[in-house]
Amino acid sequence: MSANLTPGPFGKSFTDLLASPALTVLRMAALAASQDDGLDEDTLDLMYEQVAAGVLTDLAPEVAWRELARGLSARAPSRMLRALRECDALAVLLPEVDALFGVPQIADDPDQVDIGEHLLRTVDEAARRDAPFAVRYASLLFNVGKSDSPREHLPVHYRHIERGVPRIEAISARFGVPDDCLDLALLANAECERVHRAAEMRAGSITVMLERVDAFGHPERFDRLMTLCTCDFRAYPGRASRPYPKAAMLRTALSACRNVDEAAITAAHGVQRSQAADALLEARAQAVAAALRSKRWGDAD
Structure with a gap:
């Protein structure tokens, strides 16, 4: 040159x-x-x-x-x-990311968005929120399983989570990214859409989700997942200035679960670990239902 x-x-x-x-x-x-x-x-x-x-x-x-x-x-x-x-x-x-441009995804108004363009808005929202680097990295990759969804199903993306896992792992290995970045990207790939679908009337499902993502053992990672989901929500047209209610709801649910006396429940069931685990799950679900004012706590998914 x-x-x-x-x-x-x-x-x-x-x-x-x-x-x-x-x-x-x-x-x-x-x-x-x-x-x-x-x-x-x-x-x-x-x-x-x-x-x-x-x-x-x-x-x-x-x-x-x-x-x-x-x-x-x-x-x-x-x-x-x-x-x-x-x-x-x-x-x-990043051919896995480049392939997302031109691929449609369901939205509200308009009823579809280009995933690649949506990705650009998501990473910028993460930057505007001064999100940790792991959140920015995850926002770049968590949709890579959608690039080759069967055209006859578009804009729906069946089994994109399964397709996304090896791609996220391969990209992360290729560049040698830190483990926390890989971990959050995989978690977002698996859970972001489930977070968007979380409902107050499904306290049981919410409790199972909190356990599945280990929100109790890794609260910082859970908070980063909520930040990423918020960025994804706000990246859709017309939502840039709107609050994300699911993050607030799940944080309220987590707080309610922390008030459950885990030690007392475990002690009540002695060495019966499976019974203690079931009792703890039900107690947490009831606490979530009360915190969210659900009429029922719903079946766990």
């Missing part, structure tokens, strides 16, 4: 910025995430030429990850992702 080519937003030549063309492409995209505007057309054209020439082919994943993480940590991660997609770099680095 010629040393006299200067991208407008940053006032530096690519070769002045970094000696490696591959790193330059990624750094420019990452820097865009911290700017007020996206990259200009001339810059994107230059980046496209470099990607087309194959500069990313032999780039070490751990090196690429540093720039991707830089962009995800910035104030507008969508600008990095959009720049990478426009120069075809996203298809090289």
Whole structure:
């Protein structure tokens, strides 16, 4: 690349910025995430030429990850992702994410959204909320199982959770991401839609969910899941300024469960662990029902 080519937003030549063309492409995209505007057309054209020439082919994943993480940590991660997609770099680095663009998903008004565009709004909402990095990472990946849903079922995505697990694991292994990022991405893949469907009248199901996600043993991870689900909710059209009632409801339910005297229930059943577990689940469900003012606590899913 010629040393006299200067991208407008940053006032530096690519070769002045970094000696490696591959790193330059990624750094420019990452820097865009911290700017007020996206990259200009001339810059994107230059980046496209470099990607087309194959500069990313032999780039070490751990090196690429540093720039991707830089962009995800910035104030507008969508600008990095959009720049990478426009120069075809996203298809090289994260083909699982790139494949989500153009895939429909059920929404309210309008009745469908493009999952890729929804993803961009979700990661930006996470940035606006100053969410931890693990939340931003999970928001990038938790829908990757939907890219190849059978077309005859669209915009419904049957068995996307099962398809998403190996993809999230493969991406995380490829880039060597921290374990907490992988853990939250897998949890969001499995639970986000269940969180959206949670209902006050199903106190039993809510209690089972809290146990399933180990909200009692890992409250910080549970709180991060609630943050991600909130970002996903607010990313849909017309919801940007709306509160997310399911997160508040589940936090209330968790608080109610913590007031149940687990030790007393366990002691009452002695060594009968299965009976104690069942009794604890029922006591927690009744506490949730009372806290949410449910008329019944419902059957557990």
